[in-house]
Amino acid sequence: MEPHDRIHDADDTGAGHASERQRLLAEDLLLLLFNPDDGTIGGEGTLFYVLGGAVLTELALNDQIGIEQAGLRGTLVLSVGDEAPEDEILRSAWEYSRDKRREVQGMLAAIGPNLRGQLLESLILRGDLTREQGKTFGFIPKTTLSLGDTGRRATLMSRVQAVLIDGAEPDARTAALAALISASGSMPTLHRELPWENDVINRAKALEAGDWGATAASSAVARTMNAITINAAVAASVAANAANN
Template sequence: MTDGPGDQPATEQQRSLAAPSLVEDVLLLLFQPRSGTIAGENTLFYVLGGAVLAELALTGRAEIRSSGRFSSAVHVLGGTPPEDELLRPAWGYAAQKPRNVQTVLAAVGPELREPVLDRLVERGDLNREERKTLGIFRTTRLTEGSGRRQQLLDAVRAVLVGRDDPTPRTAAAAALLSASGMLPQFDPEIPWGSRTHDRGKELEQGSWGASAAAAAVTRTTVAIVSASVSTSTTTLPGS
């Protein structure tokens, strides 16, 4: 993304980073600027793990195949691990042998929050502010940085509310937000109602529209991942 009017010039460190991954986009979208918190913290690792698997599918590095009547397994494609350190653990875990989707989510998801946050701070998309409470206790507050969250949010809202045909990447992000159960928390940024709910479910099931030129296997993979995330976030105790 190039600098726009009023934006701060990108640092050399920011320029050296590769393009943001889907898991970065999803966590950035889940960030709530008003409170400085991340929506859905108690089930976040499932959503972030799902975003990593969806990214591997979108980039042709993995796919999910049926391994039985009611189960599916992650199969890696190609023999070279992804360069992105956020994606490499999931790819490596599934490369040992095909793994059940839920197993992969539970194995890689819990380790993702902090490195993804670090990446977003490194890019300038989020800021970390160190503060002292009562002059003694140190606390850390997250604040919005670059404005990229708003760009992502605009694209997701256009798909969910305006029913625009999405790019595969935006479709996957919106599907994961829907599967996380967190869409109501975006109201009024993304107006919540039956229309938004239904469109989210369509995206979860791979109904992306004609212009989202993703292979059928990619849509199927993202749909299975979304279903696994949805099941996990609705059955986890306390969710």
């Protein structure tokens, strides 16, 4: 599978080449949820809800989807504009809500399940993560993930740390990443990098609730992303509780 076909922008980080394709927000989220200490990805059981939320959030940032409140039906997603996104993942989600308004949680369930594999392959192809195939006890297949040498994760984490630990004003993508990490319920697994302390938790929850500040996004976009993040958090929480009972 080839990495996504979006063009690198000036604010993107990675190898630093102008020709490098831009990462999706969902790719960066998956990379941040990867724990280099043990090679695991946080929130595996409910991961597809927050990755789906990241896809919808990116569409909102690009002004390609909007939301409307529909009473008992909850929050509905609708595609905006006539031009489909170039990226395959974004385009698929945009087309899903093009001809019919979709309930947010239903849409997360529809677009989310295949995202982990697609995004993981992209991260490995880029060198952000490496994968090693081996065997346990000499015969049980085992796959081990490790952090690559691109420095991408460290750069992203430093931005999130500046916002959650130091209280810096976030840009829209960093605000979205921090909000989605919070929504995933996986912050405790990242405690070495994001201390599980009241100030950090409160800042993360504020971002999750849509308090991004005036510079991060317009009020309309912030409301859209807030609705998406809340629905992703609720869906992930319900699924996690069901799995534990």
